[in-house]
Amino acid sequence: DAKTTQPPSMDCAEGRAANLPCNHSTISGNEYVYWYRQIHSQGPQYIIHGLKNNETNEMASLIITEDRKSSTLILPHATLRDTAVYYCIVRAAPHSGGSNYKLTFGKGTLLTVNP
Amino acid sequence: DGGITQSPKYLFRKEGQNVTLSCEQNLNHDAMYWYRQDPGQGLRLIYYSQIVNDFQKGDIAEGYSVSREKKESFPLTVTSAQKNPTAFYLCASSPTEAELFFGEGSRLTVL
Numbered sequence: 001d002a003k004t005t006q007p008p009s010m011d012c013a014e015g016r017a018a019n020l021p022c023n024h025s026t027i028s029g030n031e032y033v034y035w036y037r038q039i040h041s042q043g044p045q046y047i048i049h050g051l052k053n054n055e056t057n058e059m060a061s062l063i064i065t066e067d068r069k070s071s072t073l074i075l076p077h078a079t080l081r082d083t084a085v086y087y088c089i090v091r092a093a094p095h096s097g098g099s100n101y102k103l104t105f106g107k108g109t110l111l112t113v114n115p
Numbered sequence: 116d117g118g119i120t121q122s123p124k125y126l127f128r129k130e131g132q133n134v135t136l137s138c139e140q141n142l143n144h145d146a147m148y149w150y151r152q153d154p155g156q157g158l159r160l161i162y163y164s165q166i167v168n169d170f171q172k173g174d175i176a177e178g179y180s181v182s183r184e185k186k187e188s189f190p191l192t193v194t195s196a197q198k199n200p201t202a203f204y205l206c207a208s209s210p211t212e213a214e215l216f217f218g219e220g221s222r223l224t225v226l
Binding site for chain 2 (some may be wrong): 105108
């Protein structure tokens with residue numbers, strides 16, 4: 001059972017903001033939203049995570065709607081090196097139980113940044 | 116230099132042979148994971164280990180085996196019982212229930 005829904009692909013012009021949506025309508029109160037990305041033939045890389053407040057770090061910003069049923073990952077100035085598959089997953093808060101280790105990564109969104 | 120090292124990067128095996136993929140981490144992480152990725156697909160969890168000497172089956176454990184005798188090491192054996200073993204295998208670790216750190220992957224091809 002998929003916990004998140006993402007578009008299969010998106011395009012973005014270099015230098016522009018890339019906004020990647022994720023729907024997680026069944027998210028529960030103790031679940032965080034995590035984002036990872038995977039550049040072709042490499043291991044995925046952690047980007048950011050959040051519970052209900054918007055978050056920002058050196059890589060990206062995460063905007064979570066007030067009802068927490070969806071979120072958007074924002075890459076403010078996309079570069080060619082940001083071309084990758086972006087995964088949105090939900091994960092329970094720490095110490096919620098053993099199932100918190102069974103993380104499922106769907107197919108994600110292939111973001112292509114064009115020159 | 117801290118990180119996760121997977122070896123070999125590329126591996127070829129004949130049908131019916133067992134093969135072991137190595138995963139070593141020097142991040143002092145308690146939890147380790149093995150994922151399988153097929154072309155155009157997401158990651159599927161094979162096994163995970165929350166702590167030394169303990170591991171649990173993931174979603175697709177059949178045909179695979181693991182051990183966790185040391186905190187730093189979590190080798191994965193792909194046995195002859197795995198009917199379709201050709202795939203990209205990813206190992207990850209995490210400090211308990213935090214974000215995962217992934218290795219660079221091992222690509223297994225069955226000839």
